[in-house]
Amino acid sequence: MAQQNNQQDNEKKEIKTGWNMGALPAISFDSDLGFQYGAVVNFFNYGDGSNYPAYNHSLYFEVSRYTKGSGTYRFYYDSESLIPGIEITTDLSYLPDQAYDFFGFNGYEAVYNKNWIDDKSPDYRTRMFYKFHQKLFRFKTDIQGDWGDSNFRWLVGFNLLDFNISSVDVDKLNKGKKEADKLPPVSEQPGLYEKYQQWGIISPKEANGGFVPIVKAGVVYDTRDNKPNPMHGIWAEAELATAQKFMGAESSFAKLSITQRQYFTLIKNDLSFAYRVQWQQTIGGHAPFYYQPQIISSALRGSSSSGLGGAKTLRGILRNRIVGDGFVMGNTEMRWKFARIEKWNQHFYCGLNGFLDFGRVVKKMDIRNKISNMNEPMNQYFNFGAEKMHYSVGGGLRLAMNQNFIAALDYGIALDKQDGDTGIYIGLNYLF
Numbered sequence: 001m002a003q004q005n006n007q008q009d010n011e012k013k014e015i016k017t018g019w020n021m022g023a024l025p026a027i028s029f030d031s032d033l034g035f036q037y038g039a040v041v042n043f044f045n046y047g048d049g050s051n052y053p054a055y056n057h058s059l060y061f062e063v064s065r066y067t068k069g070s071g072t073y074r075f076y077y078d079s080e081s082l083i084p085g086i087e088i089t090t091d092l093s094y095l096p097d098q099a100y101d102f103f104g105f106n107g108y109e110a111v112y113n114k115n116w117i118d119d120k121s122p123d124y125r126t127r128m129f130y131k132f133h134q135k136l137f138r139f140k141t142d143i144q145g146d147w148g149d150s151n152f153r154w155l156v157g158f159n160l161l162d163f164n165i166s167s168v169d170v171d172k173l174n175k176g177k178k179e180a181d182k183l184p185p186v187s188e189q190p191g192l193y194e195k196y197q198q199w200g201i202i203s204p205k206e207a208n209g210g211f212v213p214i215v216k217a218g219v220v221y222d223t224r225d226n227k228p229n230p231m232h233g234i235w236a237e238a239e240l241a242t243a244q245k246f247m248g249a250e251s252s253f254a255k256l257s258i259t260q261r262q263y264f265t266l267i268k269n270d271l272s273f274a275y276r277v278q279w280q281q282t283i284g285g286h287a288p289f290y291y292q293p294q295i296i297s298s299a300l301r302g303s304s305s306s307g308l309g310g311a312k313t314l315r316g317i318l319r320n321r322i323v324g325d326g327f328v329m330g331n332t333e334m335r336w337k338f339a340r341i342e343k344w345n346q347h348f349y350c351g352l353n354g355f356l357d358f359g360r361v362v363k364k365m366d367i368r369n370k371i372s373n374m375n376e377p378m379n380q381y382f383n384f385g386a387e388k389m390h391y392s393v394g395g396g397l398r399l400a401m402n403q404n405f406i407a408a409l410d411y412g413i414a415l416d417k418q419d420g421d422t423g424i425y426i427g428l429n430y431l432f
Contacts, residue, residue: 015052016052016053016347016402017046017048018045018046019043019044019045020045020046020402020405021041021042021043021044023039023041023042024040024428025037025039025040026038026039026040026062026072036064037064037065037067038062038065039063040060040064041060041062042059042060042404042428043057044057044058044402045058053228053402053404054226054227055404056080057077057078057079057082058076058077059075059076060075060076061074062303068098068173069096069169070096070097070099071094071095072093073094074093074094074095074303075090075092076090076091076300077091078299086143086145087143088142089140089141089142089298089299089300090140091138091140092138092139093138093139095134095135095136095303096134096135097134097135097136098133098168098169099131099168100320101130101309101310101318101319101320101321102130102193102320103130103192103320103323104196104323104367104381105292105324105364105365105367106324106365106387107323107360107361107386107387107388107390108383108386108388108390108416109367109382109386109387110383111379111380111383111418112321112418112419113380116130117129117130128168128191129191129192130191130192131168131193132165132166132167133168133169135163135164135165136162136163137160138160138161140159140160140300141158142155142156142157142298143155143157144220144298151221152220153220153221154217154218154219154220155216155217155219155237155298156216156217157215157217157298159212159215159241161211162210162211163209163210163212163290163291164208164209165207165209166208167191167194168191192381199372200370200372201370201371202289206288206289210249211248211249212249212288212291213243213249214242215241215242216239216240216241216242216296217239217240218238218240218298220235220237221234221235222234222235222236224263226403227404228400228430229272229403229406229430230263230272230274231265231268231269232263233262234261235432236259236261237257237258237259238256238257238259239256240254241256241296243291250288251285254283255282256281257278257279257295257296257297258278258279258280259297261275262274262275269337270336270337271336273332273333273334274332274333274335275330275332275333276331276431277328277329277330278329278330279326279327280296280326281326281363287325292323292365293307293320295312295313301429301431301432302427302428307320307329308321308323308327308329308390309322309390309420310423311423311425311427312431313357314329314357314358314412315357315410315431316392316394316413316422317357317419317420318414318419321390321419321420322359322360322361322390323361323365324361324362325361325364326361327360327361327362327363328360328362329359330357330358331356331357332356333353333354333355333430334353334354335398335430336352337349337350337351338350338351347401347403348401349400349403350397350399350400351398351400352395352396352398353396353397353398353410353430354394354395355394355396355410355431356391356393357392357394357412358389358390358392360387364387368382390414390419391414392412392415392419393412393413393415394411394413395411396410405428408425408430409424409425410424410425410431411424
């Protein structure tokens, strides 16, 4: 009886009520972007605790900048209690990126040459060959509701994206570097983004970005036992997203995305296996090149939703390495909660995860027929017919507070040098 009472007391201690807050400093360093400074704050409201670990409201704020001009300014709201029976998620973000990765299109068909990047050079032009400058404003709202008494839910939403694209401002990055003053002007050292314009692959109409208003509808099937880190259940969705000229879009197109995620308990409460498989493809019209990296999802797990490659898709592979008119990707993870701690009236657990990520282009963008005015050997930049599956492996650490605020560290290794070497990612949440 005493043992049973102790167990009940421990369970009560883990239940949270009212408002709780998790916060992390955003501090890092990137040799091209400079020092990152800022903060991440996440407020959770658990009400009377009767639904814990589910929460009534989540308010997420992030403000961070790099000393060279890039940054993240984001507000994200998630609730199933604002309107009973309706889940609402809203994201408002401004994402200036001084050095947005651009490696061309169709995966391995676009040759990646690491020798064209000199990270030790005092001149940023030699570091920015595979970059352009992007400013992205995003306003996204998704609404889900129950479909009768089943585990199916309907989904509607809209996403307003304003892309402002230009060449990297290397003069700003080179400011104060006397060595760079002696070098030839930027126009004589174009990067891949500039070359694609010269060769006719990127049209003048799309070169500087544009406005993309997206409306979407879909179906979600959800039996997860816990959103941040499910131990069992299925989370699947099918979404149709479209942008049309009469809505203000630069061009009309439609994309279909189907995603399957599933979670299996191997050791109760402690060890689970999870996988995600997603197929996304343009099924009508022409999607502008700057929208192609965007990943369609009913819920954002971080400030960025682009790829394939990078923190939120294929860890260890270069960000945006795999861009096409259609793709398939997958992630498999083993997740182990190896320690639990009660401290400062909060419930923590520590986790380890190992993963295998993979993906490839399944519908290619038309590149070969657009190339013109090219006075360089084509095989330096293109390897038509080379696309195949891209793989990466790695592991990570998690520190979770009250099961919902989860600090994350992942380290990924690309298995092909054409995809880069390694990647280290510090942020929040499990990948899916």
